Amino acid sequence: MKSVVVIAAAVLFLAYYCNEPVPDGVTQPWVYAAMGIYFRTLGHVARLGENLGIARDAHIRRATISGVTNIARKFKSDHRTGLHVTDTTFDGVKVRIYEPAAVHPAGDRRTGLVYFHGGGWAQVAMDDLDELMAYIPKQLGNVLVAVDFRLAPEHQFPASFDDCLVATKFFLRHAEDYNVDPSRVGVGGDSAGGNLAAAVAISMTKEKEFPKLKVQALLYPALQAFDFNTASYKDYGHLSPLTTDLMISFWLWYLNDDLSSLELLKTNNHTTDALKKSQFAGYLNHNIVSTPLNKKDVEFPSIEKIETILDPRFAPLMANDADVKKLPPTYVMTCEYDVLRDEGVAYARRLEKLGVAVQHDHYKHGFHCCLIDINTIDVAREAMENYVSYLKKNL
Structure with a gap:
């Protein structure tokens, strides 16, 4: 009798645990469910x-993801075929350079x-997204520099940003050494990497001795830590792989x-009533009739470094209009089932309103982290094809 009870309990537990919520609009529900269970278990x-x-929590996540990625890679063909891949440093920052092996004219x-x-x-190391990053130069025939920036929590802001900015400046300064036209260099990234790309692009608008960036190309970027009650956070914050708690x-x-x-x-008790009625709130919600507020006049709750949420190097959506107007042509990808959806949409609309050339591709069947496997996930493959197409036309 005991064995029957144990088996029944185990079956019920597995049924409960594997009952991953899947939005109706997802076209490959089994893939989404599997990813959700994986990331929920990881947490x-x-x-x-x-x-x-x-x-540490973040360190266990990182080690587990790297271990699973390395195992999965053994069952796949070499995704670097046709590329020369070199690990080196740019002014002390670790980078990986992907160059097409084919002879260029x-x-x-x-x-x-x-x-x-x-x-x-924090959660993912550069090696874990090697396949995604190799895909771009293979399809585009360009040179891609992947930045192995320092990770949190052991290295906090602005460490990751600083590494990305240093590497970008170095590459622009030495682009011709890699047979690259320095006037045709852009920045790109996914999720937190999209945050870093947008932050670097804003900072580079202030640099006079470097060529201007040709594009910034962002894939479901994280752009603000101001409001965690947007419609997309409310609607999808309970869903894996990116819950509200994990993003915060x-x-x-x-x-x-x-x-x-x-x-x-x-x-949203990390911002004040005055901030919620200010231009900073308006950057995210264009329906707000905002009152201009100087950052120096803002009083924050007693949270260490919380004023950083208004720093565009940390949260690019908080950049002022004068800097946003100077940004290069921009690509923004957003996914419907993603807590970051609304800030990506708001950023694209804001840039467009300020006169920046923008292409915004929104995937109604897409979800955060879908780009983790562009060979299996249909919407990821479609998104990367469109991403490469944009870069071909605009770089």
């Missing part, structure tokens, strides 16, 4: 490991893309490595 394991004193320089990987500034954890690991204020951010 449970990471929190348990931290509670047991084994390692003499005197005809290639285009270049400096790419920043996603993973919440990423922001806090990057900001100050202190998750004790997570609930304050989740309820």
